[in-house]
Amino acid sequence: MKVIDTLIPDVKIIEPSVFGDERGFFMETWNQKQFEELVTGKPTVFVQDNHSKSKKGILRGLHYQTENAQGKLVRVVSGEVFDVAVDIRKDSTTFGHWVGEYLSAENKRQLWVPEGFAHGFYVTSEQAEFVYKCTDYYNPKHEHVLLWNDEFFDIDWPLDGGLPMLSNKDTLGKRTEIILGRNQIEL
Numbered sequence: 001m002k003v004i005d006t007l008i009p010d011v012k013i014i015e016p017s018v019f020g021d022e023r024g025f026f027m028e029t030w031n032q033k034q035f036e037e038l039v040t041g042k043p044t045v046f047v048q049d050n051h052s053k054s055k056k057g058i059l060r061g062l063h064y065q066t067e068n069a070q071g072k073l074v075r076v077v078s079g080e081v082f083d084v085a086v087d088i089r090k091d092s093t094t095f096g097h098w099v100g101e102y103l104s105a106e107n108k109r110q111l112w113v114p115e116g117f118a119h120g121f122y123v124t125s126e127q128a129e130f131v132y133k134c135t136d137y138y139n140p141k142h143e144h145v146l147l148w149n150d151e152f153f154d155i156d157w158p159l160d161g162g163l164p165m166l167s168n169k170d171t172l173g174k175r176t177e178i179i180l181g182r183n184q185i186e187l
Contacts, residue, residue: 001031003038006099011085011117012039013101014073014110027108029075030133039112044071046133053078054123054130059148059157059164061120062086062173067142069115071135079128080104081121082158086146089116096176098155103130118146122157122164147173 004013016027036044054060061084074083086098102124103109113119121130148157148170157164 001028001034001038006101008085008087008094008097008099010087010114011099012112014039014112016108016110018108029110030073035073040071040114044135046073046135048134048137049131050134050138051129051131054081054128055165056123056126057160057165059120059122059166060170062118062146062148063120064088064118064144064146065136065139065142066144068136068139070138071115072113072119072132073110074103074113074119074121074130074132075108075110076103076105077129077131078105079123079125080106081123081125081128081130083111083121084119084155084157085111085113086118086120086153086155087116088118088146092116096152098153100155100157120148122159124158124160145170145173147175150175152176 001017002015004015006013016029018025018027036042081103082100083103084098084100087094087096089095101109101111103111115135148164
């Protein structure tokens with residue numbers, strides 16, 4: 001696999017080796033040893049796999065957990081999304097920065113979103129199926145949502161004609177608050 005750096009050093013794009021011919025293709029989507037050596041540099045255990053399906057114009061996120069923070073290895077198996085990771089680690093030099101990447105069934109790219117990031121995606125194809133591995137279990141009591149269009153982050157979502165469709169939870173996402181005049185976010 002090929003690992004590509006992003007503007008936030010801890011977020012990585014992963015391009016698997018794909019072997020194809022007239023019959024179709026084969027690719028290895030997960031290899032513990034390579035992932036730890038090339039991506040995280042430390043032991044990484046995934047405990048949960050998730051799969052969602054969404055229609056064009058749906059935006060999911062920006063989600064994070066204050067306890068049981070989840071690292072996520074995300075990919076698309078049908079369609080295309082614009083996937084976003086936002087650094088919300090208070091002591092990080094890239095605090096408040098975001099990375100966006102198109103993930104699709106065609107490009108077969110994956111994105112590593114480590115713990116300490118808010119995550120979301122916008123569906124750019126007619127529909128998309130999104131799958132991801134998590135390093136910790138989902139904890140609804142400690143899940144939070146940042147508003148997808150918060151000016152603090154200024155994410156350049158590739159919206160296709162108007163506002164995205166949001167869940168009730170995502171509509172109620174919180175705006176960031178800068179406290180004490182420093183780069184800290186109240187989460």
